[in-house]
Each structure stands twice: as structure tokens, then as C-alpha cells.
Amino acid sequence: MIKIDFSNTHETYGTFADALHLEDDHTFTDAEIEAMKQERFDNWVNHITTMSNQPPIEAPVDTQQG
Numbered sequence: 001m002i003k004i005d006f007s008n009t010h011e012t013y014g015t016f017a018d019a020l021h022l023e024d025d026h027t028f029t030d031a032e033i034e035a036m037k038q039e040r041f042d043n044w045v046n047h048i049t050t051m052s053n054q055p056p057i058e059a060p061v062d063t064q065q066g
Contacts (some may be wrong), residue, residue, distance in 0.1 A: 002026075004033065008041045016044045 002024055007017040018040050022028065028036075 004037075006037050008037070010041075010045055013045060013048050016041050018044075 002022050004020040004022065005017070006019065007015055009015045018037075020033065020036055022033075
């Protein structure tokens with residue numbers, strides 16, 4: 001198993017760091033590996049931007065204390 005660490009920086013949201021874990025005998029090309037890295041980065045940015053447009057979820061208040 002090989003581990004490929006990578007990071008990418010977004011001008012607004014900062015740095016995303018992750019790793020790909022691939023079998024030693026994987027058959028992915030360099031271009032396919034770069035596409036996997038980009039997809040993970042894009043998903044991270046999408047998650048942040050989608051979540052920032054939603055109001056926070058309020059925790060339920062326990063009114064029956066005691």
C-alpha cells in the first residue's frame with residue numbers, strides 16, 4: 001500500500017490536506033491520480049460553500065430539568 005499526501009490551498013477557505021491510499025500495484029496514471037486529488041479538493045470546497053449558505057442547526061433545549 002502506498003500513501004500519497006497532498007494539499008491544495010483555496011484563496012478564501014485556506015488549505016485542504018488529504019492522502020490517497022493506493023495498492024502498490026495500482027494501475028492509475030499520473031493524470032488519474034491528479035484527477036482524484038482535484039475531485040477531493042473540489043468536494044471539500046463544495047461542502048464548505050454549501051454549508052456556509054445554511055443557517056446553523058440549533059440544539060434542542062431540555063425544558064424538563066430535574
